[in-house]
Amino acid sequence: MQSTSHSFKDNARAAMANPTLQRAMGNMRHGFLAKRLAAIDRLPEFDALRDRARDIKNHALEHLDVYLEAWEAKVVSAGGHVHWARDAEEARRIVLAICQRLDARTVTKGKSMIAEEIALNPFLEANGIVPVETDLGEYIIQIRNESPSHIIAPAIHLVQDQIEQSFREIHTQFDRDRPLVEPRQLVDEARGVLRDKFIAADVGITGANFLVAETGSSIIVTNEGNGDLTQTLTKAHIVVTSLEKIVPTLEDAQTILRVLARSATGQEYSVYTTVSTGPRRPNDLDGPGEYHVVLLDNGRSRMLGTEFQDMLRCIRCGACMNHCPVYATVGGHAYGWVYPGPMGAVLTPSLIGVDEAGHLPNASTFCGKCESVCPMRIPLPKMMRHWREREFERHLSPAAMRWGIAAWAFLAKRPKLYRWVSGLTANVLGLLGRAHGSFRNLPLAGGWTLGRDMPTPQGETFHRAWARRRPRGTHS
Amino acid sequence: MSARDDILDGVRWSLGRSDGDGAAERVRQRIGEHRRNPIPTRGQDNGAAALKRFIAEAEMVSATIAPVAAEADVPGAVVAYLASHNLPARVAMAPDPSLARIPWSDRPTLEIRRGAAHPDDQVSVTPVFAAIAETGTLMLISGPGTPTTLNLLPDDHIVVLRASQIVGSYEDAWDQLRRARERDGTLDMPRTVNFITGPSRTGDIEQKLVMGAHGPRRLHIVLIEDHG
Incomplete structure (x- = not known):
C-alpha cells in the first residue's frame, strides 16, 4: 500500500472538515467504548489477565527463534507448509505461486491486516486473479476502492447511506427500487452475494491472530463466520501472517483470547474462534486440501532487542485507537498507511521508516489513554517519544520546532535566567490579558491557539508560588 | 541464503x-x-453450577436452549423447533455415532440427510465435543463424522449437547480433547476446532448489531439434562 503518512497534516485537516466522516466517527463512543467497560465489569480478573498476557508474549518474543522452529515442525507434521517471507514482495510472490499452481481464478479472503500490509489484492488482480473480501466491512471498502480505516472495523469511517449507495452501484443484478434502508437489508444482500463467491472460490486466504507452537495451529477470531467459510470451502487455505503472532501453548492462547475480544469489541468472546491445524484429513468430508502459512518478517525481527520490542506484543485489538482523541477526530485514513491510531504511530515508522511516517508519533496529546486500555500493556506513549527523539536526532523535525526546543533547552539549563524570563512573560501576559481572561491568539503560537484559547497567567510563576507556600525549613 | x-x-x-x-x-x-495460567473464577464452575452458568451465558449471546430430559426426547425438540420457525421438516445431519443412537425414526416426518452441508441446506444438526460455561461457548471438532460445513453454511444450526459435556473453562475443554486424542491414538489435533459463541453477527454498519452475517442466523441448543 502506497503511504501518504508524510502528508498526515493535510490528511488530518481534510478529515476534520469532512462532516460525513465526523458523523461516522461519532458512532465509536456508544459502541466499542461502552461495551468494553461493561465486559470488563463482568471480569474482576481482567487486569491480572493482562499482566499474564504481557508475560506470555514477552517470553515468546525472547525465545522467538526457538518457538518458530518448534511451530514449523508441528505444521509440517500435520501436513501443512510454511513459507518464510523476508518482505512484502516475497510474501506476495509466494501467495501468487500457490494460486497459479492450483489454477485459481478467484480467492476469498478473511480479514487480514498482513494482506493489507503486503498489498496483496492489487498484486493478485494484476496477475489475473480476483480477490474477494468477505468480512462485511472489508467487502464494503473493497467495492468502494478504499483501504481499511480501523484494524478491526475497516468501514468505521462510513455512514449507512454511503454503504447503500455503493451497493446500488455495484449490485446491479437486483431490482433498482429494492428497499435498502435497514442494516438488516444491507447485510442480507451482502450475505447472498458473497455466499456464491465462497462456493465458487478456489483458494481461501485468512490472517491469523495466533500461531501456536505446541500444535502448529493458526487461530482466527471473527464474528461473521466469513473466515471459516473462506478456509473450509476452498482447495487450499493460505494463512498470511507475521512471526510475532507466536504463543507457546493453547493455554497461553486462551489467556490472551480472554482479553482480546473484551478489549476489541467489548464482547466476552468473539462468536467464532477457530483453531486450524493442517489440511483436511483422509476421512474428513470437507475442508481444504492444502494448508499453507506465509510467515512475514518485513522488519519485525529488527525490532527485537530494541526499545520497540514491546510493540511486537500487539494483538491488534484496536482498543488504543478506539480510545484515542486524535484517532477519533481524524479517522484512520489520515494516518496514511495500514495501521492507524497509537499502535500505528509506533509501528508504522518501524516498518516503513521514520522519514516517511515521522508525523504519526507526533500526532498524540500524550494523554496516556492508549496505554491504559492496552490489554498487552504496551507503553505506546513512551515509544512515540522514542520516535520523536530519533526524528530530532536525524534533523527531520521542522526548523521552528528545533529552534523552539533549542531555545527552551538553553533557558532550562540556566535556572536564574529561566526564572527571570518566565516571570517576565507571566507578568506581561497577565497585564495584557487580564481584562479578557484568555488569549484567542498569541504571536508565534498561531497554530496552537487555532483550536484552543490560552488562559491568562495570574501574574506569578509556579516557582514563585511554590517558594511562597513551601513550609519553612524544607529544601527544594 | x-x-x-x-x-x-x-x-x-x-x-x-x-x-x-x-x-x-x-x-x-x-x-x-501444558501449564495453566490463572483461570477467572467464573471459569472454575463444574456440575450444576457450570450448567447454570452455561445456560445464562449462551442466552446472553442470543443462542436459544431447549432442555430435554433424555436422548429419546431430542427428535421431538428438533421437530418443535423447525415448526416454531416455519421451517421444512428437513435437516442435514452430522454422520456421527453419538447422533446415530438417537431414535430419529420416532419422527418419520423428519427428513434426514447425513453428510457435509450443501449450499441449499437450511438446517443442520450436529453434536458438540464440549461446551464451556465461562462464556456460553460450544466446542466442535472436525472429523469423519463431524464435517465443519454443517456448523457454518445453514441458516439454522441445531446442536445436541449433553449436560455432562459442559466444563468450566476453555482449558478444561482442551484437556478433554488431549485425553480423547490420546485414547484414540489419532493425530495431535483435528483439522479444525470451532469455538462457537452464539449465532453469526456483524457490527460493520455504523456499529449496529445485525445477526446472521455469513454463518448461521440462529443457534439452537438441545440440551440433554443427563447430569446424575
Missing part, C-alpha cells in the same frame, strides 16, 4: 542468542507441560 535462514539468523542476532543458553530446553519444557 534462504529466507528462512535469513529471518531466523536475524531473530537470533537481534536477541543476542548464543548456543548453550538453555533457550531450547526452556521452550521444550514450556510446550510440554
